[in-house]
Amino acid sequence: MTLDPWVVLDNWPLFLEGAWLTVRIAAAAFVGGLILGTVIAALHSTPVALVRWLVVVYLAVMRGVPFIIILFLVHFGLPFLGLRVPALATGVIALTLFASAYYAEVIRATALALPRGQWESARAIGMSPWEAARYVIGPQILAPAIPPITNYTMTMIKESSVLSAITVGELTYQGLIVQGNTFAPFEVFFAVAGIYWIITAGFARAARLLENRQRGAVPEGITGQGIAARYLSLEAARR
Amino acid sequence: MTHDPPPALRVQGLTLRYGSVRALDELYFDVAPGEVVALVGPSGCGKTSLLRCLTWLQQPTGGLIEIAGAPLGQERLPSGAIRRQSRRHIDRLRHRIGLVFQSLNLWPHLTARENVELPQRVVLGRSRTDARVRADAILDRLRVLELAEKVPGQLSGGQKQRVAIARALAMDPALMLFDEPTSSLDAELIQEVLSVLRGLAESGTTMLVVTHEIGFARHVAHRLLFMDQGRIVADGPPAQVIDHDPHPRVREFFDTVLAFRA
Ligand SMILES: Nc1ncnc2c1ncn2[C@@H]1O[C@H](COP(=O)(O)OP(=O)(O)O)[C@@H](O)[C@H]1O
Ligand SMILES: [Mg+2]
Numbered sequence: 001m002t003l004d005p006w007v008v009l010d011n012w013p014l015f016l017e018g019a020w021l022t023v024r025i026a027a028a029a030f031v032g033g034l035i036l037g038t039v040i041a042a043l044h045s046t047p048v049a050l051v052r053w054l055v056v057v058y059l060a061v062m063r064g065v066p067f068i069i070i071l072f073l074v075h076f077g078l079p080f081l082g083l084r085v086p087a088l089a090t091g092v093i094a095l096t097l098f099a100s101a102y103y104a105e106v107i108r109a110t111a112l113a114l115p116r117g118q119w120e121s122a123r124a125i126g127m128s129p130w131e132a133a134r135y136v137i138g139p140q141i142l143a144p145a146i147p148p149i150t151n152y153t154m155t156m157i158k159e160s161s162v163l164s165a166i167t168v169g170e171l172t173y174q175g176l177i178v179q180g181n182t183f184a185p186f187e188v189f190f191a192v193a194g195i196y197w198i199i200t201a202g203f204a205r206a207a208r209l210l211e212n213r214q215r216g217a218v219p220e221g222i223t224g225q226g227i228a229a230r231y232l233s234l235e236a237a238r239r
Numbered sequence: 240m241t242h243d244p245p246p247a248l249r250v251q252g253l254t255l256r257y258g259s260v261r262a263l264d265e266l267y268f269d270v271a272p273g274e275v276v277a278l279v280g281p282s283g284c285g286k287t288s289l290l291r292c293l294t295w296l297q298q299p300t301g302g303l304i305e306i307a308g309a310p311l312g313q314e315r316l317p318s319g320a321i322r323r324q325s326r327r328h329i330d331r332l333r334h335r336i337g338l339v340f341q342s343l344n345l346w347p348h349l350t351a352r353e354n355v356e357l358p359q360r361v362v363l364g365r366s367r368t369d370a371r372v373r374a375d376a377i378l379d380r381l382r383v384l385e386l387a388e389k390v391p392g393q394l395s396g397g398q399k400q401r402v403a404i405a406r407a408l409a410m411d412p413a414l415m416l417f418d419e420p421t422s423s424l425d426a427e428l429i430q431e432v433l434s435v436l437r438g439l440a441e442s443g444t445t446m447l448v449v450t451h452e453i454g455f456a457r458h459v460a461h462r463l464l465f466m467d468q469g470r471i472v473a474d475g476p477p478a479q480v481i482d483h484d485p486h487p488r489v490r491e492f493f494d495t496v497l498a499f500r501a
């Protein structure tokens with residue numbers, strides 16, 4: 001078997017278009033997922049039992065159901081509710097929901113890993129829950145949350161390939177089109193795989209740079225702590 | 240006609256149960272402005288639980304708390320009914336009590352100065368300049384101003400203790416609460432921290448101090464409360480309680496401590 005590089009080179013505009021759309025979809029789901037995930041993590045500890053229960057159900061569904069089912073629910077469900085939105089929009093919404101559940105769990109877990117007294121000292125001195133989260137807890141979980149957030153984001157980027165099933169013209173979809181025209185599956189999907197690798201590896205690299213900067217900014221004793229740090233650190237995972 | 244100022248703290252029937260455990264059992268006491276009260280008692284008698292209820296970190300099962308005349312947590316309506324205050328209202332009253340935790344709980348991502356500035360700005364709405372001036376004045380008074388730029392991880396136990404005290408004092412509380420401020424320190428630092436507390440006492444700061452330091456209770460406190468199994472079993476001038484209170488639990492406690500000392 002020989003690989004014919006011209007299959008890829010001749011079709012580079014399609015690959016590029018697909019890759020660029022994948023990056024934009026992932027970026028939107030990343031930002032949206034972080035915002036929604038933060039809100040969900042906060043709601044997880046509200047005193048209102050009904051809200052807490054809804055959050056638990058939301059997390060269970062988002063994490064327990066295959067992403068393609070969530071995607072189909074949003075894509076085929078929204079029109080039923082009278083909302084006509086393009087496939088790209090439903091795809092981004094589904095991916096945002098999916099990512100938000102994992103981000104919420106990370107935010108919650110890193111916040112709970114802080115000593116309880118951090119929260120209590122902020123509250124006892126008069127800060128509201130929101131102020132305590134904003135000024136005392138938030139800044140302390142930034143650094144330890146980066147590695148797990150990065151891992152889930154890499155999964156999410158790869159999962160965005162499922163959007164090809166609802167005809168969103170992202171990287172996998174473009175790959176399918178080229179494959180249909182050329183009947184050269186190895187060339188096409190090796191190229192697609194390589195581009196996914198470049199995107200996820202690039203993201204991980206950026207996250208590692210940010211993590212190192214944060215680590216420098218945060219004093220010894222928070223992130224530098226034994227097993228937790230080793231478990232959470234990207235650097236350690238690489239070794 | 241002048242009114243007496245309200246007590247800095249008034250506790251009426253304060254009760255806290257954990258399941259069947261009565262951590263606090265119908266406590267009644269006042270702390271007058273400027274008074275320094277030592278709270279003493281065997282481990283597990285409810286001292287920490289009391290401080291947690293007074294700051295509403297722990298919601299008591301029953302009873303009323305007043306800080307400088309203002310009800311905290313629950314209040315008695317003119318009709319006599321007891322009403323639970325809104326969370327917002329409770330949050331806004333909390334800065335009237337300064338709590339220094341046993342574990343201090345300084346915020347490790349902020350410098351000493353920022354630890355003292357932040358709650359002033361967020362909770363009291365003071366300007367950056369005002370908060371800074373106040374923070375520096377208090378850090379200076381506690382002789383840690385030269386450490387203002389350091390983060391807690393770079394400070395010794397005694398220095399952290401002072402910064403934690405400064406953080407609470409900067410809020411101008413009506414009452415300061417200390418939970419075993421010397422328990423985690425070695426002998427030299429204990430004297431250092433006790434002298435800080437003595438300084439606060441002499442400048443008229445109202446304090447309720449959980450302590451096992453009999454010397455501090457005897458020589459600095461104006462009054463000693465002795466707790467046992469969630470109740471106050473002795474309340475009086477420190478020397479009187481330490482040397483002469485007849486309650487068997489009180490005698491047992493101090494006789495052991497004093498014998499150990501001798
Ligand atoms: N969160 C809790 N749940 C159940 N019991 C508790 C809890 N906290 C404290 N207690 C119990 O309440 C009692 C008083 O504890 P505490 O206030 O910590 O005592 P002290 O500070 O005087 O040593 C003890 O019997 C303790 O076991
Ligand atoms: Mg205790």
